[in-house]
Amino acid sequence: MMGALYDGQVLEGGAVADISSDQDLQEFRSEVRRFVGDHVPEALARRILLGKPASKDELLAWHRALFEKGWIAPGWPVAFGGTGWDISTRWAFETELALLGAPPLIPMGLITVGPVLIAYGNEAQQRQYLPRILDGSDIWCQGFSEPGAGSDLASLKCRATRVDGGYRIDGTKIWTTQAHWSDKCLLLARTDVRGKKQDGISMFAVDMASPGIDIRPIITLDGLHVLNQLFFDDVFVPEGNLIGEEGCAWDILKSNIGHERILVSSPGFAVTLRRRLLDVAQRTDRDGRRPIENSRLRDRIVLLDVRLQALQATALRVLDIPDLTVRPEASLLKIRGTELHQDYTRLIGEVLGTASLPYDLEAMYSATDESNARFDAITPNYLFLRKASISAGTNEVQRDIIAKSVLS
Ligand SMILES: Cc1cc2nc3c(=O)[nH]c(=O)nc-3n(C[C@H](O)[C@H](O)[C@H](O)COP(=O)(O)OP(=O)(O)OC[C@H]3O[C@@H](n4cnc5c(N)ncnc54)[C@H](O)[C@@H]3O)c2cc1C
Known part of the structure; x- marks a missing residue:
């Protein structure tokens, strides 16, 4: 049982993440893997998987590659440049990108501004702004x-x-x-x-x-x-x-912020953090022991796994709702996703112990084997992710929204 849990199979290739054994979907997954392999340099993918940042040029190069392929805006209506994928395909796409270390996209244009302009912009504004968001001309x-x-x-x-x-x-x-x-x-x-x-x-x-x-x-x-x-x-x-x-911006705003909350809940990011946790937990220390041999650590990993599975299942349900704008589900996902990200980084830091403490700005942008061995970015990631429960509306305020819409 533990073997199955910590060899990374259960969530990465198992029932929840891989929601269909459909042949077309498997082929699509392979196509995504090939595409990432062709367009994301290995060193960049390694850096992303270690929680290090990409430069603006690297992010834009990836953006343009997705645009050329027609995969840049899966959440947009087809008439405006969306892919028309069903929920299983979108899920497979996002999971593969996260697992392979594809850089995150610069979010605002695609996730919040585009949907706002599609819903509320006039035709001239849509013509002026949307194509330039899609092709990466405007950030x-x-x-x-x-x-x-x-x-x-x-x-x-x-x-x-x-x-x-x-x-x-x-x-x-x-x-x-x-x-x-x-x-x-x-x-x-x-x-x-x-x-x-x-x-x-x-x-x-x-x-x-x-x-x-x-x-x-x-x-x-x-x-x-x-x-x-x-x-x-x-x-x-x-x-x-x-x-x-x-x-009339207040009504627009309510729909806009729902998209951002779903973005920051990112189950895909949680999956990559889980993989980092399993990786550091299985490293052999100077005394020849591996942290994963500690049963209390295994218990904590399993508890996080349960929360990750719940997050993935909820995200799948929520992605299927046609109009998520003012639904409490967006708030629920935001709370659960961001708390999980924070708890993964905390546990990775605990497992690494003092090895997690040095901070080296140069190594933050480097993916050489030497710099990766010398510097794991978990402490900067842990510190930065303190913001996750604040940005896109604080988690306290999200709890208020849920209380008002579900409990009253
Ligand atoms: C990393 C990061 C990126 C951001 N990016 C952007 C961006 O690109 N654009 C942008 O416009 N904004 C951005 N923000 C701002 C973000 O939306 C606000 O920080 C957030 O809404 C909280 O507002 P505040 O910082 O003024 O805190 P406050 O509203 O002053 O809250 C302070 C504390 O009081 C609590 N609190 C406040 N009201 C209530 C209530 N009614 N019930 C219970 N508790 C309450 C809060 O939960 C919090 O703990 C970003 C923030 C961060 C941290």
Whole structure:
């Protein structure tokens, strides 16, 4: 029994992850493996599997390869460039990519902005923005949170004042993921200060090259630059960049955030963390012992496995719901997925012990055998993943949403 659990078969090739023995699906899995083998350099895949980051150029090269193949946006409707895959195929695709160390895609354009524009953008906006998201020409960031407006986002103060031909934006946004790489920003700004605070918020597509935008880095606990604070000083946005009606961003926002929550729950990422845990647990130490021989560690691995299986099964059910926008399932997945990611990194760190402590920024970007042996990125990963229960809406707030929608 234990052999089956820790040799990696149960979850990676077993009943839950591999939900169908259908011949076509097996062939599709093989095609995905070949594709990743052809387009993701081995050293990059090794680095991703060890929790190390990819550069912007590496991420964009992978994005373009998926675009050329027609596999870039499985979640979009076919008419807009989606794949039209059924749920089993999407699941097989995402699981294979995670297991093979394919780099994660730069998320905002594909996961949040695209679906928003498909649902609420006008035809001109769809024509202008969607193809450039698909082919990787434009990277987007999401300018929602402000100092003082996170969980209570409706309190946001960034102003959009109507002027001839458009709006002028003044204010600040914080925690803006990958803004320093971005060409465009999906921005929330207040167009009306009267009445209910939710009713005065509008959504804009903002060109990041506009005069008056200042981007300042925020370095996270792992030492990397992913986050930023943005300052808008009298930034002009043409009126054609308003998405939906003026003052109607709140309804758009509710649908947008559901997609992001499902993204961050990532069962695929949990599977790769599990594989890292099994790998370090089976290494032989200086005394010739392997951590996996400890029955208390095995118990903890099994408990995480049970949670992973539950996450995978729930994700499969949820992916099948046609409109997930305001459903509590998105919140449930977000809580369970992010807690599991955090617990895997904690246990990997415990198993590695003091070997997990050194932090080496150069080795973070290197995948040589020597640097991989010298440096396992688990401590930076553990530190960075403290954010998982905060971003995309804190887990406390998700529990509130579930309580209100299911228990009341
Ligand atoms: C790594 C990372 C990336 C991010 N990326 C982006 C991005 O790209 N774009 C963007 O716009 N934002 C982004 N965010 C911001 C994120 O959405 C907010 O941090 C989050 O919504 C929490 O808001 P806050 O930080 O203001 O905390 P607060 O809302 O001040 O919360 C502080 C604490 O109070 C608790 N709390 C607050 N309200 C309640 C309540 N009603 N019930 C119970 N507990 C409550 C919270 O759970 C939390 O523990 C990112 C954040 C992080 C950490």
